[in-house]
Amino acid sequence: MKTLVTYSSLTGNTKKVAEAVASAIPGSELHPIDQSPDPSGYDLILAGFWVDRGEADRKTKEFLGKLQGKAVGFFFTLGAYPDSAHADDVARVTGELIERGQNEPMGSFRCQGKVDPALLGRMKKSLPPDHPHARMTEERKARLTEAAKHPNDKDLEGARAFALEAFERAGGGGR
Ligand SMILES: Cc1cc2nc3c(=O)[nH]c(=O)nc-3n(C[C@H](O)[C@H](O)[C@H](O)COP(=O)(O)O)c2cc1C
Structure with missing residues (x-):
């Protein structure tokens, strides 16, 4: 079974996860989305993306x-957070598109990924001071501090498990 793993990643978080996904599937091919081959030649496609304003980034969409x-x-x-309603919405909208x-x-599969500090600086400067993304609340600080630790080894293990499950579900592994 031919498997294509492709990913869109600005700052490397999704790339790391994509490498874990591809490593779990024997013979899979891994390509950044800009250099992805024609997907029509593959049986299973696993696409990874960074979340941009509540959705998959434009290239992935x-x-x-x-x-x-x-x-x-x-x-x-x-x-x-991966268990937030926000993350559920991203998954639902992407599932509908597929x-x-x-x-x-x-x-x-989903996990947190550290947020580029340059983005945080830009938001602080460009948004009105009462905008939720311009203010640093305790909740937001805790979320960003947690995000900064991801993807971690446990996330990558989860990504490999997701990959294997998808591979088997698609008929790989001789079943
Ligand atoms: C322009 C921009 C918009 C973002 N929008 C969201 C968002 O709506 N929700 C969210 O949870 N994270 C958002 N993020 C955070 C990224 O999705 C997150 O840091 C991701 O792990 C980046 O992945 P990458 O390193 O593969 O580029 C945004 C980041 C950027 C740069």
């Missing part, structure tokens, strides 16, 4: 929106 009739799983990293192309969903 374009990529997923073109897939038709494939076995497709996805994974993402985000600043918010299903629109009559693709077969192969599950998903």
Whole structure:
């Protein structure tokens, strides 16, 4: 079974997770989304992305929106907690996009990823002072401090487990 693992990553978090995903699937190919081969030649596609304003980043949305009739799983990293309603929304909207192309969903994985300090600086400068992303509340500070520790080894282990499960679900591993 031919497996393509592709990813979009600005600051390296999603790339790290993508490497773990690919390492779990024998013979899989790993490509950044900009250099992804034509996905029509693959049986299983696992696409990873960073969350940009509540959704998959633009490149990944374009990529997923073109897939038709494939076995497709996805994974993402985000600043918010993985068990938050925000993360659930990202997964739901992405799942809907995949299903629109009559693709077969192969599950998903998510974990936190450190947020680029340059972005935090820009938000502080450009947003009105009462905007939630301009203020540093205790809750936000705790969330960003936690995000800064990810992806960690446990996340990468979870990513490998997701990959194996998707591979087996898609009919890999001789079953
Ligand atoms: C422009 C921008 C927008 C972002 N929007 C969100 C968001 O809506 N929700 C969230 O939880 N994290 C958001 N993040 C945080 C990133 O998704 C997170 O840090 C991710 O792990 C980055 O992955 P990468 O290192 O692969 O680029 C945003 C980051 C940037 C730079």
